[in-house]
Amino acid sequence: MARGGVTVLVGTTKGAFLISGGDDRSGWGVKGPFCDGWPINHVIGDPETGLLWAGGGGDWCGAGVWRSSDGGETWKVTRLTKGTLDDWAANDPETAAFLNWEPQDLPFEDSFQQIWSLGFAHGTLYAGTKPARFLASRDGGETFEHLEGLANHPSSDSWSPGAAGLVLHTIVSHPQDPQKIWIAISAAGVFASEDGGKSWERRNRLSNAAACEGHDHPASARDGETGHCVHNVMRAPGTGDVLYQQNHHGVFRSADGGRSWDGITEGLPSTFGFPIRVHPRDPETIWTFPLNGDTQGRFPPNASAAVWKSCDGGRTWADKREGLPQTACFFTVLRQAIAGDSRDPAGLYFGTNSGSVFASLDEGESWTEIARHLPTVLAVEVLDRA
Numbered sequence: 001m002a003r004g005g006v007t008v009l010v011g012t013t014k015g016a017f018l019i020s021g022g023d024d025r026s027g028w029g030v031k032g033p034f035c036d037g038w039p040i041n042h043v044i045g046d047p048e049t050g051l052l053w054a055g056g057g058g059d060w061c062g063a064g065v066w067r068s069s070d071g072g073e074t075w076k077v078t079r080l081t082k083g084t085l086d087d088w089a090a091n092d093p094e095t096a097a098f099l100n101w102e103p104q105d106l107p108f109e110d111s112f113q114q115i116w117s118l119g120f121a122h123g124t125l126y127a128g129t130k131p132a133r134f135l136a137s138r139d140g141g142e143t144f145e146h147l148e149g150l151a152n153h154p155s156s157d158s159w160s161p162g163a164a165g166l167v168l169h170t171i172v173s174h175p176q177d178p179q180k181i182w183i184a185i186s187a188a189g190v191f192a193s194e195d196g197g198k199s200w201e202r203r204n205r206l207s208n209a210a211a212c213e214g215h216d217h218p219a220s221a222r223d224g225e226t227g228h229c230v231h232n233v234m235r236a237p238g239t240g241d242v243l244y245q246q247n248h249h250g251v252f253r254s255a256d257g258g259r260s261w262d263g264i265t266e267g268l269p270s271t272f273g274f275p276i277r278v279h280p281r282d283p284e285t286i287w288t289f290p291l292n293g294d295t296q297g298r299f300p301p302n303a304s305a306a307v308w309k310s311c312d313g314g315r316t317w318a319d320k321r322e323g324l325p326q327t328a329c330f331f332t333v334l335r336q337a338i339a340g341d342s343r344d345p346a347g348l349y350f351g352t353n354s355g356s357v358f359a360s361l362d363e364g365e366s367w368t369e370i371a372r373h374l375p376t377v378l379a380v381e382v383l384d385r386a
Contacts, residue, residue, distance in 0.1 A: 003043055004020070005020060005022050005023055005383075005385055006018075006020075006021050006025050006341050006343070006347065006383070006385075007019065007020045007021075007045070007382070007383045007385075008021070008028075008339070008349050008357060008359070008370070008380060008381075008382055009030075009043035009044065009045060009052065009379075009380070009381040009382065009383055010043065010351055010357060010371075010372055010374065010377055010379070010380055011040035011041055011042050011054060011056065011377070011378045011379035011380075012039075012040060012042045012355075012373045012375040012376055012377055013038070013376040013378065014033055014037050014375035015032055015033030015034050015035045015036070015037045015038060015040055015375070016032060016033065016034040016035045016040045016043050016054040016066070016072075016075075016283050017030055017032030017033060017034070017371075017374060018030070018031045018032060018034075018071075018072045019031075019033065019357060019370060019371050021359075021370070022203075022256070023386075024353055025341075025343070025347055025359070025361055028050055028359070028370040028371065029372075030371050031072060032072075033375075034054070034066070034068075034075050034256055035054050035056070035066045035074060035075055036075075036077075037056050037190060037208055038054075038056050038057060038058070038061055038064070038066070039056045039057065039378070040055070040066075040114045040335070040378065040379070041055055041056045041077055041114060041115060041117070041378050041379055042054070042056070042058035042115070042116065042117050042118045042336055042378075042381070043055075043118075043152065043379060043381055044118045044119070044120055044381050044383075045178075045204065045286075045381070045383035046120055046275060046385060047057070047294070047384055047385050047386075049069075050071060050268045050383070050385065051066055051067065051068070051069055051140065051159050051192050052067070052068040052069075052071070052072055052383070053065055053066065053068075053120070053125060053141050054066040054067075054068075054075070054118075055114075055115030055116070055117070055118045055127055055167035056114060056115055057080075057081070057083070057111060057113065057114045057115060057160075058083070058114060059083055059084055059113060060080040060083050060084050060085055061083045061085060061112055062079055062080070062082045062085075062086065062106065062110075063079075063080045063081045063085035063108075063114050063115050063129065064077045064078055064079040064080050064081075064115065064226060065077070065078050065080070065115055065118070065125075065127060065137075065141050065144070066078075066227070067140065067141045067142075068275060069265045074109075077112050078141055078142060078144070079104060079106055079254070080107060080108050080112075080115070080144060081108045081110055081111060081112055081113065082109060082110055083105055083214070083269075085099060085101065086101070086106075087102075087113040088102065089101035089184070091209065093270070096239030097205060098321070107143070107144065108144075108146070109215035109327060111133070111234070112129040112130060112131055112133055113129075113130055113131075114129065114130045115127050115128070115129055116128050116129060116130050116167045116168060116169050117168060117169050117170060117171050117336070118171070118226055119171030119173055121174075121178065122178035123177070123179070124136055124138055124293045125137040125141050125255070126139065126141060126171050126173075126181070126197075127144065127171075128167070128169060128170070128171055128183060128185075128223070129164050129167075129168060130164075130166065130167040130168070131161070131165060131166040132150075132152075132167060132168040132185045132188065133146060133151060133168065134146075134147045134148070134149075134150045134168060134183060135147065135199060136197065145160030146245060147197040147198075149197055149198045149199050149200055150183070150191065150193075150200050152246075153191070153200050153202070155188070155202055155290075156304055157163065159185065159187070160187050160188070160228070161186075161187065162186035162187040162229050162248075163294075164186065164238050164246040165183065165186075166186070166188070167183065167186050168185050168333075169184060169185070169186060169231075169232070169335055169336065170182075170183060170184035170230070170233045170336075171183055172233055172234065172235050173241070174235070174241070179193070179194055179195055179196045180192070180193070180194055180241070180257075181193045181196070181197055182203075182231040182233060182235070182243065182257075184231075184232070184233045184245070185337070186228075186229050186230060186248075187227075187228045187229040187230075187248075188202075188228050188244075189202060189203070189225070189226070189227075189228040189230055189231055190202070190203045190204055190226075190245065190258050191203065192257060192258050195238055199201060200239050200348070203257070203258035203259055204225040204226045204227075204258075204259070204261070205224060205225060205226075205259065205260050205261065205275075206221055206224055206225060206226055206263070207260035207261060207262050207300075208262050209262055209332065215249060215271075217248075217249050217271075219247075219248035219249045220248075220249040220250070220271075221249065221250065221263065222347075223245075225252075226250070226252050226261050226263075227243070227245055227248060229246055229247065229248035229249070230245050230248075231238075231245075231246045231247060231248060231273070231274045231275070231276075231335045232244075232245065232246045232274060232275045232276045232335045232336065233245045234276050234277060234278045235277070235278070236279075236283030236284075236339050237278070237279070237280060237281055237282075237283055238281075239285045240255065240256075240257075241254075241256065241257030241258075242254065242255055242283050243257065243258050243263070244274050244276045244278055244286055244369040245276060245277040245313070246274060246275060246288055246314045246335070247291070248272065248294065249271045249272065250263055250265040250271045251263070251264050251268065251273070251288060251314060252264060253313060253314050254263075257260070257320075264310075264313070264314025264315070267310075267316055267317040268288070268290050268308055268317055269290050269301045269308075269319075270290045270291060270292055270293055270301055271293075272290065272291050272292070272293045272294050272298070272332050273288050273290045273291050273333075274287055274289070274332075274333060274337070275288065275289055275333060275334070275335055275336065275337055275338040275350070276288050276338075277338045277339070277340055277348065279322065279340075279346055279363070280340060280342040280346055281342075281344075281346075281362070282311075283305065283313070284310075284311060285309070285310070285311050286309070286310050286313070286314060287307050287308065287310075287338065287364050287365070288307075288308050288316055289306075289307055289308070289333040289338065289347060289350065290306075290308055291332060297330065298332045298358050298372075299329065299330040299331060299332060300329050300330075300331075300355050303328055303329050303330055304321070304325075304326045304327065304329060305321065305324040305325050305329045305331070306319040306320060306321045306324060307319075307320045307348070307350070307360075307364050307367070308362075309364045310322070311350075320360075320364045320365055320366070320367075322365065322366040322367060323358070323360075323366050323369075325359065325369050329346070330354075331352035331353055331354040331356070332352065332353045333350050333353075334351075334377070334378055334379070336378065336379035336380070336381075337350055337351045337352070337377055337379055338350040338380060339378045339380045339381045339382045339383040341380060341382045342384050342386065343361075343384070343386065345361065345362050345363045346359050347359060347360065347382070348360040348363065349370075349380050349382060350379030350380060351374070351378075351380045352377055353374075353376045353377060355372060355373050355374040355376065355377060356369055356371065356372045356373075356374070356377075357369070357371040357372075357374065357377065357380065358370065358372050
């Protein structure tokens with residue numbers, strides 16, 4: 001993959017796809033599906049080397065991480081747990097031959113079903129699983145170890161699964177300090193480590209509890225905490241550890257690395273949504289995609305799509321609709337399905353469960369559909385090799 005290009009990395013229920021727009025972010029072309037059609041929950045890339053990783057799996061194939069070192073032309077999988085195919089093939093030579101299956105020593109046997117999230121920082125590839133475990137690879141995804149500090153957290157026996165299960169869906173690294181890591185689990189909340197994942201602190205405390213509590217939804221803020229059904233977390237650039245999260249029942253901002261959170265949902269059309277995105281240079285500019293509610297269909301309010309933008313850290317919000325469908329729009333944008341590049345102006349990209357990918361090259365003011373008729377989009381990331 002040559003320097004100078006922007007590639008949108010898309011994980012779907014039927015494999016990974018790459019949408020390339022070149023250095024000028026135009027003439028978008030779709031390649032895929034890759035990864036043998038596995039369900040792929042997350043695809044990321046390293047802009048320095050161009051390496052790509054795709055994590056996913058399921059009951060049939062087990063969990064694994066795919067790796068490409070040639071811009072997506074070829075992929076190799078590191079399988080981590082077994083699936084139904086292994087049980088079938090191990091007991092039936094004809095099935096084994098049909099599937100071209102050979103016995104493998106899978107390091108985690110049947111301890112989790114899927115890779116749900118990936119993160120690469122300071123030479124380490126991290127992976128989050130379903131059910132929630134935290135893995136690390138020091139060799140680019142060839143082998144993984146289980147970082148047991150999270151599993152040994154005193155609260156672990158009380159973690160409750162969300163609707164999609166007990167998933168570790170968000171991994172946030174500090175760009176300068178390799179010891180600082182944040183993760184989010186649905187529905188156990190936000191956790192932070194300052195020793196590279198050896199130990200963890202749970203960070204869900206509200207600083208403006210009186211303003212945020214009082215809702216009767218079971219996932220809403222209460223008892224001085226944000227609510228543990230966190231959907232997505234992102235760190236803002238610049239000084240300090242400013243974090244934003246889209247929760248099952250609101251949007252929150254932390255100025256102190258998650259030690260306390262302020263509710264910033266006021267001004268949005270609903271409390272429910274999945275992703276949050278922060279500007280690559282401005283810590284006060286953020287975007288989210290509200291949905292009408294978790295039991296109302298999980299589509300845009302009034303079936304009219306809008307990305308909501310704040311330029312003041314969530315104090316005020318404005319809807320951005322140009323280029324998005326404004327009638328009969330019933331798609332969902334999932335928790336890992338909004339991403340951005342680092343250009344000026346910054347580009348934004350999101351995918352839908354109806355198989356479309358939209359792009360904005362003016363920081364969310366207007367939108368263009370750059371791909372359609374893909375499988376259900378589970379995740380969107382950007383490899384920006386400027």
